[in-house]
Amino acid sequence: MPELAEVDYFRKRWDVGLNHDIQSVQIHERARVFRDCDTEALKAHLIGSSLQSSMSAGKQMVFRTSKQAWLGVHLGMTGELCVQSSEQAPRKSDHLVLSLGSLMLVFSDPRMFGKIDFHQGAQAPEWWSRIPPALISSAFTVEAVAAFLNRRARSSIKSVLLMQDRFPGIGNWMADEILWRAAIHPRSLAGQLTAAQVRCLHRECRWVARRALETIGTTMEDPPATWLFPHRWREGGVCPRSRTALVRETIGGRTSCWSPGRQRLSVALR
């Protein structure tokens, strides 16, 4: 489920627990989500400390603790953060539960493609500091996008937009939304877009990121019918701009949705 805006929405859910003492921690030690995490150290550290701040960058989020540590959360495909009353019985997929008196902060992830990271120290860990500039920041430049597209010249633009080392937070639906707005066919080769298309793509990356953070990132409500989003999974879905039937096909290993009415293919990839 989670891309840029959904991640930020889930991050803020835990903010009600900031500055509350963590009284106990329940961990599914064997769960794959802890594959890069020392669960003993995590548990020992968290009990008796508190979460003091939260941030998200791309699909990664981090909570800083009162004792100089960094708790990283990646939601993978099916991860979610929620707050429950301590009366609630834990579910099978609740792999990390922080008990704060009457409240519990819960990380759940049935498929366990998500991940918990833990780092102690004043300096940010590498998994946090290496995340490239946010799509909505001024450091996300059209020049950087153009250079990246040239390095991935023989790949479809759809698969390139999914690469987190240049487009942090873009996932399957955002990539399709951006390409739809930019009127670029998802199967176009990254190296064969015109300069004007690259400028447009850069602009639409920023527009979709900003608007998604304002809407989904705040309320988790679906974007309006003027977006591709509410039409993309519907059988018989219709493009809200060109009124032509939407098409779904696997590109770069992911189901992609586009509008043949506005997204023309200039160079085919097969």
Add this chain to the structure above:
DNA sequence: TCCTATGTTGTATG
């Protein structure tokens, strides 16, 4: 039973 799923990574190949 078979197919799908808003993600990332390791590995094989060119």
Add this chain to the structure above:
DNA sequence: ACATACAACATAGG
């Protein structure tokens, strides 16, 4: 070394 493509990870739901 670099770029590219895809299987694998693990589970639930239609």
